[in-house]
Amino acid sequence: MEIQLLFFGITTDIVGVNKMKYTLKEGATVGNLKKLLIAKYSALKNINDFAIAINEEYVKDTTIITKNDIVAIIPPVSGG
Amino acid sequence: MVKRTSILITSEKLNLQDCYSFVQDASCGGIALFVGTVRNSTQNKEVTLLDFSGYEPMAIKEMQKIADRALKKFDIHKIAIHHAVGELKIGEIPVIIAVSSAHRKAAFEACEFAIDTLKETVPIWKKEHFEDGEVWVNSHP
Numbered sequence: 001m002e003i004q005l006l007f008f009g010i011t012t013d014i015v016g017v018n019k020m021k022y023t024l025k026e027g028a029t030v031g032n033l034k035k036l037l038i039a040k041y042s043a044l045k046n047i048n049d050f051a052i053a054i055n056e057e058y059v060k061d062t063t064i065i066t067k068n069d070i071v072a073i074i075p076p077v078s079g080g
Numbered sequence: 081m082v083k084r085t086s087i088l089i090t091s092e093k094l095n096l097q098d099c100y101s102f103v104q105d106a107s108c109g110g111i112a113l114f115v116g117t118v119r120n121s122t123q124n125k126e127v128t129l130l131d132f133s134g135y136e137p138m139a140i141k142e143m144q145k146i147a148d149r150a151l152k153k154f155d156i157h158k159i160a161i162h163h164a165v166g167e168l169k170i171g172e173i174p175v176i177i178a179v180s181s182a183h184r185k186a187a188f189e190a191c192e193f194a195i196d197t198l199k200e201t202v203p204i205w206k207k208e209h210f211e212d213g214e215v216w217v218n219s220h221p
Contacts, residue, residue, distance in 0.1 A: 008135050009205035010216040047219050053203070056138040072135055072203070078217035079132065079139075079163060079204030080116050080175045080195055 001026055001067040009075040011050060014043045024065060030054075031061035033071065048076045085147035086160035089136050089204075094164050099178035103158040108180040112187035114195050116175035118168050127208050132165045132174055134204040139163070142202045146194050154190040156181040161194055163204060174206070 005022045012018045024033060030052045038044045051074040052059055058074075065071060086102045096115065103111055118130050147159045160178040168174055177194045181187040206217050 006135070008133070008203060009207075010219040013216070048221055053135070053138055056135075056141055058201075072138065074135070074203050075205070075216070076218040077199070077201070077203055078206045078219075079134070079202050080199045 003065060003068065004070045006070060006072040008073065009078075010047055011044065011073045011075050014041050014047075022071075026067075028065050029061060030059055030063045030065060030071075033065060034061065037073070050075045084151055084158045085144065086158075086162070087140055087143045087147060088160075088162040089134060089139055089143075090162070090164060091166040092164075094162050094173045094176050096173075096176060099160040099162055099176045102160045103178045103180035105157050105180055107182060108157050109182050110184040110187050111178060111180045112184070112191040113179075114175075114177040114191050115173055116195070118170050118172050118174065120170045122208060125210055127170065128211060129170070129209045130168050130174070131207040131209065131214075132163075132168065132204060133207075134163070134165050134202075136165070139203050143198065146197045146201070149197075150179070150190040150194055153193065154179075154181070155183070155186040156190045159190060159194065161198065163198075163202070165204070 003022050006019050007015050053072040054069050143161045150159050157180045162176045164174050179187040179190045208215050
């Protein structure tokens with residue numbers, strides 16, 4: 001299934017783009033996606049743990065991703 | 081019903097008077113303001129500018145959640161949370177929080193709660209620029 005990935009902050013620099021289409025197995029969890037991304041972009045290992053938001057809401061590693069979800073990679077925030 | 085929260089993300093200069101005017105009310109005995117400003121150094125290194133970027137639709141939602149929680153948690157009348165994005169120079173203002181209440185303690189507490197929570201949950205990032213490079217704040221262990 002296809003999902004949309006969004007990258008922010010330092011992860012934009014690591015991946016080189018701020019969004020991409022991504023194909024994922026049906027039933028994959030947020031935790032699965034994190035592992036796949038770290039395997040593909042090893043520099044993600046060197047930063048503080050990143051959070052994931054689906055459709056603009058924070059989710060847990062156990063959340064199941066569904067088709068067409070907008071999945072945002074949220075590195076440690078630093079607003080204010 | 082009167083709107084009790086004002087949430088804004090803008091690439092324009094933040095306006096202190098707008099925040100003050102929004103929360104000001106005859107029923108209130110005080111207004112607490114937190115104004116974040118760009119500091120000229122970090123860990124003894126001179127900063128030239130800060131570049132703020134955000135996941136804006138989600139950042140707005142998270143800022144709204146903070147304002148709604150503050151209204152529930154503290155006995156306050158109104159709260160404004162405004163954040164700027166884009167390049168900010170030393171002394172410029174990335175964030176303003178204004179809170180009004182009948183009695184001052186609630187306004188102080190809500191103001192601190194709002195800025196502390198914003199720094200933990202709102203998807204906004206700053207990149208510090210130095211004479212010799214740049215770094216994403218909080219990104220590395």
